[in-house]
Amino acid sequence: MKSLRIALCRGAIFEDTARLLEAVGFDLSDVRATSRKLIFDTADGTRFITTRPTDVPTYVENGAADVGFVGKDVLLESRKSVYEVLDLKIGYCRLVFATPEGEDRSMESLRHLGTFRVATKYPNVTRDYFQARGINPEVIKLHGSIELAPLVGLAEGIVDLTSTGTTMRENNLQERFCLHECTARLVVNRVSHKLLAAQVSELTASLREVVEAGRP
Amino acid sequence: MALLRTPPGTKDVLPTEAAELRLIEDSVRTVFHEFGYGEVITPALEYEEVLALSEEKAFQTGFRLLDESGKVMILRPDLTTPIARLFGSRLRMGEPPHRVFSVSDIFRRNSPQRGQESEFRQAGVEMLGSSLPEADAEVIAVACRTLERAGLRDYSLGVGHVGFFKGLLDTASEDVALRDLLTRHLVQKDLVGYRVALDEAAAAGGIDAEAHRALIEVPDMRGGQEVLEQAAAHVRDPAMKASLDHLSAVREAVTRYGHGEHLLFDLGIFRNFDYYTGIIFEIYAPGLGFTLGGGGRYDSLLAAYGSPMPAVGFGLGLDRLHVALVEQGGVAMSTEPSVLLLGGLDEYVAVADALRAECVGVFALPLDTSGAALLRLAEQKDIRILVEPVEGTAGERWTVTDLHGGGVSEGSSLAELPGVVCRAAWEHEAPLEAPPEAPRETPARGEQP
Numbered sequence: 001m002k003s004l005r006i007a008l009c010r011g012a013i014f015e016d017t018a019r020l021l022e023a024v025g026f027d028l029s030d031v032r033a034t035s036r037k038l039i040f041d042t043a044d045g046t047r048f049i050t051t052r053p054t055d056v057p058t059y060v061e062n063g064a065a066d067v068g069f070v071g072k073d074v075l076l077e078s079r080k081s082v083y084e085v086l087d088l089k090i091g092y093c094r095l096v097f098a099t100p101e102g103e104d105r106s107m108e109s110l111r112h113l114g115t116f117r118v119a120t121k122y123p124n125v126t127r128d129y130f131q132a133r134g135i136n137p138e139v140i141k142l143h144g145s146i147e148l149a150p151l152v153g154l155a156e157g158i159v160d161l162t163s164t165g166t167t168m169r170e171n172n173l174q175e176r177f178c179l180h181e182c183t184a185r186l187v188v189n190r191v192s193h194k195l196l197a198a199q200v201s202e203l204t205a206s207l208r209e210v211v212e213a214g215r216p
Numbered sequence: 217m218a219l220l221r222t223p224p225g226t227k228d229v230l231p232t233e234a235a236e237l238r239l240i241e242d243s244v245r246t247v248f249h250e251f252g253y254g255e256v257i258t259p260a261l262e263y264e265e266v267l268a269l270s271e272e273k274a275f276q277t278g279f280r281l282l283d284e285s286g287k288v289m290i291l292r293p294d295l296t297t298p299i300a301r302l303f304g305s306r307l308r309m310g311e312p313p314h315r316v317f318s319v320s321d322i323f324r325r326n327s328p329q330r331g332q333e334s335e336f337r338q339a340g341v342e343m344l345g346s347s348l349p350e351a352d353a354e355v356i357a358v359a360c361r362t363l364e365r366a367g368l369r370d371y372s373l374g375v376g377h378v379g380f381f382k383g384l385l386d387t388a389s390e391d392v393a394l395r396d397l398l399t400r401h402l403v404q405k406d407l408v409g410y411r412v413a414l415d416e417a418a419a420a421g422g423i424d425a426e427a428h429r430a431l432i433e434v435p436d437m438r439g440g441q442e443v444l445e446q447a448a449a450h451v452r453d454p455a456m457k458a459s460l461d462h463l464s465a466v467r468e469a470v471t472r473y474g475h476g477e478h479l480l481f482d483l484g485i486f487r488n489f490d491y492y493t494g495i496i497f498e499i500y501a502p503g504l505g506f507t508l509g510g511g512g513r514y515d516s517l518l519a520a521y522g523s524p525m526p527a528v529g530f531g532l533g534l535d536r537l538h539v540a541l542v543e544q545g546g547v548a549m550s551t552e553p554s555v556l557l558l559g560g561l562d563e564y565v566a567v568a569d570a571l572r573a574e575c576v577g578v579f580a581l582p583l584d585t586s587g588a589a590l591l592r593l594a595e596q597k598d599i600r601i602l603v604e605p606v607e608g609t610a611g612e613r614w615t616v617t618d619l620h621g622g623g624v625s626e627g628s629s630l631a632e633l634p635g636v637v638c639r640a641a642w643e644h645e646a647p648l649e650a651p652p653e654a655p656r657e658t659p660a661r662g663e664q665p
Contacts, residue, residue: 063505083405085435087412185408191500191507194374194482197438 003045004192004199007060007068009053010035013091013184017069020088024206057082057187066192067200072182073161076125083193085204086186089211092163095125095180098173099150099157106156106176110135119149120159129159129179147171225325225334232598233538236547237337240534241319243365244339251358253317253341258298260321264288269520270297272491277325279334291323295340295531296491296514303344304521312345312525319534333535340511342529344518349462352495352513353469355528359499359511360475362532367541368501371508373478374438375466375497376485378512379459380447381434387452388427389417398431403486407435427452438482441467447483459494466495491517499532501540508536555637556594558604559583564611567633571603574634576641594619601640603633616640 008017008031018028030040031048040048049065056070057080068082073095075084097118099106109116119140120126130137140155147167149155159179162168168175186207188200222228229237245255267275267290278293292298295318303314319339341358343351356373363371381402385395394417401410411432418428430450437443444460451457463481470476487496487510494513501508511530518525541547560568560580568578579599581590594602600620606613606627614633616625618640628636 061505063503081405083407084409085407087408189505190405191502191505194438194480194498195372195500195502197436197480201436 002196002199003047004067004196004203005047005049005065007049007051007056007065007070009056009070010050011053011071013053013069013071016090017088017184020090020207020210023210024203054078060187060189063189063191065189066196067186067188067203069184070187071184072180073122073125075185075187076128076180076182077122079124081190083188083190084185085188085193085200086207086211088184088186088207091182091184093161093182094163094178095122095159095182096162096168096175096178097157097159098162098168098175101172101174104157104176105150106137109156116157117155118157118159119146119155121146122159125179126159147173223334227333236541237534237538239547240366240538240541241337241339243367244362244532244534245317245319247358247362247365248317248339248341250361251315251341251354253315253358256299256302256316256318258292258302258318258320260292260323261289262292262298262301264290266301267293267297270300270491270517271520272297274490279323279325292320293324294322295320295338296342296517296529299342299529300517300521300527303518303525304523313351314344315341316344317341337534338509338531339534340509340529340531342527344527345525346528347494347513347515347526349465350469351526352462352466352528353473355511355530356466356470356479356497357473357475359497359509359530359532360470360473360478363499363508363537366537367544367547368537369544370502371478371540372480372500372502373497374480374482374485374500375463375495376482377459377463377495378492379455379462379494380483383453383456383459384427384430384434384450387456388423388431391417391422394422399486402435402484410435426450435484437484438480440481443481443483463495487512494528497530499530501543503543504536504540506536508540509533554579554597554599555601555603555641556581556590556597556599558585558590558602559611560603564605567611567614567630570630570634571637574638576634576637591619601637603637 008014018032022028026046027042030042031050038050042048049059051059053070053074056068057075057078059065060068060082061080069088071091073093106116106118115136115138117138117140118126119142121142123139123141126139140149142149146158146160149158150173151171158173161182162175165175186204193200261281264280265288275290275293279291281289283289299316299318317340319337321335322338323335325334341355343355356375359373385398389395397413398410401413414423414428414431417423418425433446433450437447444464447460451460467476467479470479485496485498487498491514492512493515496510496512498510499508509530509532511528513526513528515526518527538547554577555571557564557568557571557578557580560578561582563583568580571578579597590602600618602617602619604615605611606615612630613627616628616636618624622640625636625640
C-alpha cells in the first residue's frame with residue numbers, strides 16, 4: 001500500500017502536531033533532530049515535507065503532498081481547494097478586529113466616509129468577512145508588526161491573530177470583535193482523498209481518536 | 217516598449233507542445249467517432265440571457281462583452297449548456313438517442329489564487345434522449361477509451377450519484393437553510409464545518425440520530441462495491457434506493473466494456489455545476505493533484521431550453537490530460553519525421569517535394585547555409601537527418617547523414633534518395649547501409665514507444 005506524503009510546518013503548531021503524529025504511531029525523531037533538512041523519509045515509507053506554514057495549503061492543493069497540517073487562519077487566507085477533514089483542536093487562537101483603546105475610530109470613519117482602513121496579514125479573510133456584512137474597508141496588507149499601523153495613523157484598525165491578547169494590550173489596542181476562532185486542521189489533496197482513500201481514512205480516524213480523547 | 221504579455225491565465229503554445237496537443241485531440245476525436253458521436257461546433261460567443269436559462273451559477277466567472285445594442289454576450293463558459301441550447305433551438309426533431317461531441321476552447325475568469333487557466337481546451341460528449349444506466353455506462357466507457365487511446369495507463373474514475381445525498385438530506389431535515397448550509401460545506405470540501413453544523417443540528421434535535429450517523433459517513437463513502445452495501449444500510453426513501461441500484465447497474469455495464477476496475481464509488485462527490493441530477497463522476501490520474509475532467513447526468517437542463525430530454529455527458533481538459541501523459545512517460549509522438557534539406561528552399565525544390573511525397577517532413581534551407589548554422593538548426597528543431605547534394609554533381613548525387621551518429625550514406629542518385637531518406641528517418645536503430653529490403657513500419661498512433 002502506498003504511503004502518504006505529509007506536509008508539516010516548523011511554525012507555532014509544530015510541537016503539538018509532532019506529538020499528535022507520534023501518538024498515532026509515526027516516527028518523527030529525524031524531523032525533530034534537524035531543522036535544516038526539508039524532506040524526511042521514514043522506515044514505514046511515509047515522507048514528511050517541512051515547509052513554511054503559509055505554503056502547506058499550496059503543497060497539498062497541487063498534490064506535492066497528500067495531506068498537511070495547517071492552521072485554519074492560513075487555510076482561510078489561502079483559499080485553496082483542499083479537503084479540510086479534521087479539527088485537530090491544537091494551536092487555538094482567534095482572528096480579531098482591534099482598534100486603539102477608547103472610542104472606536106473605525107466606526108466613526110465608516111459613518112462619515114463610508115469606509116475605514118484596516119491593516120492585516122490576512123487581506124482575503126478581512127475582505128471576505130466585512131464584505132459579507134456589506135462593508136467595504138480599505139485593506140492594507142502588512143507583513144509583520146501589525147499593531148503598529150493604527151498607532152501611527154496608517155489604519156484605523158487591524159485584523160490579527162491573538163491567543164492571550166498580551167501584545168494588543170501592550171500596544172493599547174482593544175479587541176472589538178472576533179472574526180474567526182482558529183485551530184489547526186488536517187487537510188487532504190482532492191485526488192489523494194479519492195485514490196488513497198484507505199490511507200487517508202485510517203490517518204483521519206486514528207487522529208480523531210487521539211484528538212477526542214484529549215491531548216496526547 | 218510595452219510589455220508583450222498575454223492576459224493572466226492564457227498562454228502561447230509552441231510547436232512541440234502544440235504537436236502533442238493535436239495528437240491527443242486527434243486520438244480523442246477518433247474514439248468519439250468510433251462510438252457514433254457527431255461533432256458540433258457552437259459559437260464562441262453566446263447571449264448571456266440564453267445561457268442564463270440554465271440557472272447555472274458557475275457561469276458567474278464567465279467573460280462578458282457587450283454587442284452594439286448593449287446586449288450582454290458571454291464567451292463559451294462550458295461545453296454542455298451550448299449543446300442544450302442547440303437542441304432546444306434546432307435539433308429537437310429526430311429519433312433519440314442523440315450522440316454529439318465537441319472540442320472547444322472554454323473561457324472562465326480564473327480564480328487568481330488557483331493557478332487555473334482562463335482559456336482551456338475541452339473535449340466532451342453528450343448523449344441525449346436516454347435515461348438508461350447503460351447510457352451512463354457508455355459515456356463512462358467513452359471517457360476510459362479516450363484516456364487509454366491517448367496513452368494514459370493509470371487512471372481512475374470516481375462515480376457518485378446526486379440522488380443519494382439529496383435523499384438523505386431531504387429525509388433528515390425540513391430546514392432548507394440547514395440543508396443549504398450542509399451542501400455548501402461539502403461543495404467547499406470543508407468537512408470540519410460540515411461535521412460541526414451536523415453535530416449542532418443533531419444536538420438541537422433538528423436531525424434524528426440515524427440520519428446524523430449517515431450524513432457523517434457520506435464523505436467517507438468511497439471505494440469499491442462495498443461502498444454501495446455500506447450506503448444501502450442508510451436508505452431512507454425510494455429515490456435513494458433507486459440511485460444505489462442505478463450505480464450498480466452502471467458498474468455492471470461498464471464492466472462489459474472492460475473498464476470496471478477503473479471505477480471507484482464515491483457518494484461524497486460534488487461537482488461545481490448545479491445542473492447534475494443523477495450520476496456524477498470525476499477523472500483522476502495518480503500523482504496529479506487535480507482532476508482531468510468529469511461529467512454526469514443532467515436530466516432537467518434541456519427542459520430549460522424547451523426540449524425536455526434526459527441527458528448525460530462528460531468534459532475532459534485536454535491540457536490537463538497532456539500534463540498527466542507527460543507525468544506518465546510522455547505523449548507517443550508518431551508524426552512524420554523531418555529532415556533538413558540543403559538547397560530545398562532554392563535550387564532543389566523539386567527534390568524537397570519528392571521527399572514530402574514520401575511522407576517525410578522537409579525543413580528546407582538555402583544551398584549556401586553554413587555548416588554551423590545547419591548544426592544549430594538541427595539541434596533546435598530536433599531534426600536528426602541531414603540531406604545535402606554532393607558538391608560538383610549539380611544535385612545528381614546526394615549525401616544523407618544521421619547527425620546522431622547513426623551513419624552516412626554517400627552518393628545516392630536522385631531515384632534512390634527518397635528510399636534512403638525514409639529508411640534513415642524511420643528506422644532509428646538500423647545503420648544507413650542496411651539492405652533496403654527491410655520493411656518500413658509505420659508506428660501506430662497512440663502506442664507508447
